[in-house]
Amino acid sequence: MKGAAMISASKRFLKTREAYWTCPSLHGFSRLIEASIELHQQILPGNPEGRGWPGIAFVLYRDALISISEVALLWNRWTRN
DSSP states (O other): OOHHHHHHHHHHHHHHHHHHHHSOOHHHHHHHHHHHHHHHHHHOTTOTTOOSHHHHHHHHHHHHHHHHHHHHHHHHHHHHO
């Protein structure tokens, strides 16, 4: 797992997720899936099936990214008002 590639994949995942939830579309959904696959490949380069503990690590990392983005969104909305 390379740090810079993982950070890049994480940023792309978060940006496409935010864009998809802002304006859902089929194209946005396909980009979200591509970003998720890229993130999966960066976290699990030698385990493409994602079984066992590495697969759980991917799910936990993805969920942590989603949680952080939701908290940031709520914080930004709260501080605006």
